[in-house]
Amino acid sequence: MVKISKIETYSLLIPDFDSDACSSAQDNFVVKIYADNGLYGIGESDTNPWGVKAIIDSPGTHAMGRGFADILIGKDPRNVEGLWHELNEKTMMTSRRGLGICAIGAIDMALWDLCGKIYQQPVWKLLGGSKKNFIIPYASLLPEGHTLNEYSESLVNKTIKSKKLGFKAAKLEICIKGPYSHNNLHIEDDTEFAKMVTLCRKAVGNDMVLMADVAYAWSDWKSALKALNMIKEENLYFIETPLPIEDLEGSAKLASRTDIRIATGEMLQTRFECFETIEKGRVDVIQPDVGRVGGLTEAKRVCDYAEDRGILVVPHCWKSAIGIAASTHLSATTLSCPYIEFLPKELAESQLRKDLVLEELPVIDGKIHLPEKPGLGIELNEEKLKQYNV
Ligand SMILES: [Mg+2]
Numbered sequence: 375m376v377k378i379s380k381i382e383t384y385s386l387l388i389p390d391f392d393s394d395a396c397s398s399a400q401d402n403f404v405v406k407i408y409a410d411n412g413l414y415g416i417g418e419s420d421t422n423p424w425g426v427k428a429i430i431d432s433p434g435t436h437a438m439g440r441g442f443a444d445i446l447i448g449k450d451p452r453n454v455e456g457l458w459h460e461l462n463e464k465t466m467m468t469s470r471r472g473l474g475i476c477a478i479g480a481i482d483m484a485l486w487d488l489c490g491k492i493y494q495q496p497v498w499k500l501l502g503g504s505k506k507n508f509i510i511p512y513a514s515l516l517p518e519g520h521t522l523n524e525y526s527e528s529l530v531n532k533t534i535k536s537k538k539l540g541f542k543a544a545k546l547e548i549c550i551k552g553p554y555s556h557n558n559l560h561i562e563d564d565t566e567f568a569k570m571v572t573l574c575r576k577a578v579g580n581d582m583v584l585m586a587d588v589a590y591a592w593s594d595w596k597s598a599l600k601a602l603n604m605i606k607e608e609n610l611y612f613i614e615t616p617l618p619i620e621d622l623e624g625s626a627k628l629a630s631r632t633d634i635r636i637a638t639g640e641m642l643q644t645r646f647e648c649f650e651t652i653e654k655g656r657v658d659v660i661q662p663d664v665g666r667v668g669g670l671t672e673a674k675r676v677c678d679y680a681e682d683r684g685i686l687v688v689p690h691c692w693k694s695a696i697g698i699a700a701s702t703h704l705s706a707t708t709l710s711c712p713y714i715e716f717l718p719k720e721l722a723e724s725q726l727r728k729d730l731v732l733e734e735l736p737v738i739d740g741k742i743h744l745p746e747k748p749g750l751g752i753e754l755n756e757e758k759l760k761q762y763n764v
Contacts, residue, residue: 399692414488514544529573649676701715
């Protein structure tokens with residue numbers, strides 16, 4: 375019998391963070407779950423790091439509002455799906471969406487890592503096995519700059535650099551419209567958006583896969599369609615979050631009227647929200663974030679559902695090499711998961727992204743080969759974990 379003996383929670387933040395920046399790589403929440411045999415697993419989640427730490431560490435006060443750590447201590451960590459169910463059921467009143475599901479997500483990721491170390495197997499084997507020999511990460515490119523020109527130049531340069539680094543695919547973050555515009559750059563006219571896509575396509579040619587993320591730029595599907603029609607020739611693999619997250623009817627109408635795949639899902643929690651977005655929003659690509667959707671257990675359920683319906687899965691990931699490793703193992707088990715999101719260290723500003731993991735899964739010639747080490751196959755930098763802990 376193996377038992378969970380200790381849970382450690384960490385809220386991490388880089389000292390020079392900018393609360394106006396549209397980058398969630400500036401902070402992180404990490405959980406370490408120890409077994410009484412001395413092994414431990416690690417997980418992370420993309421949300422407010424203090425909030426999720428508090429919700430895990432807090433004691434419970436009644437039957438439908440138990441404490442997360444309290445539930446776990448003394449349990450067998452190998453019963454991962456059972457623990458997922460128990461955590462969800464016993465926190466039903468306090469945590470069924472938001473921070474609670476992010477907490478379950480980080481815990482579940484850590485439990486799979488721990489199980490892999492106990493069984494001396496990579497996580498993808500424990501999830502049922504792999505359907506591929508390698509996983510393709512796409513480079514997620516967030517431009518910088520205070521003017522439209524600087525922003526555009528930065529994006530083109532990063533696209534060229536990502537190709538030089540060997541990436542087969544890259545995503546252009548073009549956040550110049552809508553509620554999350556970069557540095558308050560806000561351009562109503564969509565010709566600027568179209569120009570940036572065209573410049574990046576010209577810079578890298580047709581043999582590189584390009585996607586674009588507009589961060590909920592358009593408030594209605596007809597505006598979105600008009601803008602997408604401007605870039606018909608640029609062969610985008612998908613357009614991410616063109617519409618408000620709740621506008622599933624608009625999403626369905628847009629999806630039926632453009633050839634560009636509609637992608638969304640980074641904020642969705644639990645398989646149920648993903649299923650609803652697939653069915654009602656008619657999206658082509660669902661993008662669960664492993665830590666935020668509820669962990670590998672829940673993300674795998676989303677993958678199975680999507681695969682059965684011919685929907686693509688391209689997991690969201692903006693944190694560290696911990697989440698990237700989780701996405702890698704998930705993608706290995708899913709035929710319809712052609713890419714995973716990946717922040718190249720070389721092109722990321724956040725020191726956390728660069729430093730937190732000592733040994734990450736290597737990208738060789740634009741591919742991550744099937745990991746063979748036990749668990750997630752990565753090693754935390756304990757010194758940096760302590761240094762960034764606040
Ligand atoms: Mg996004």
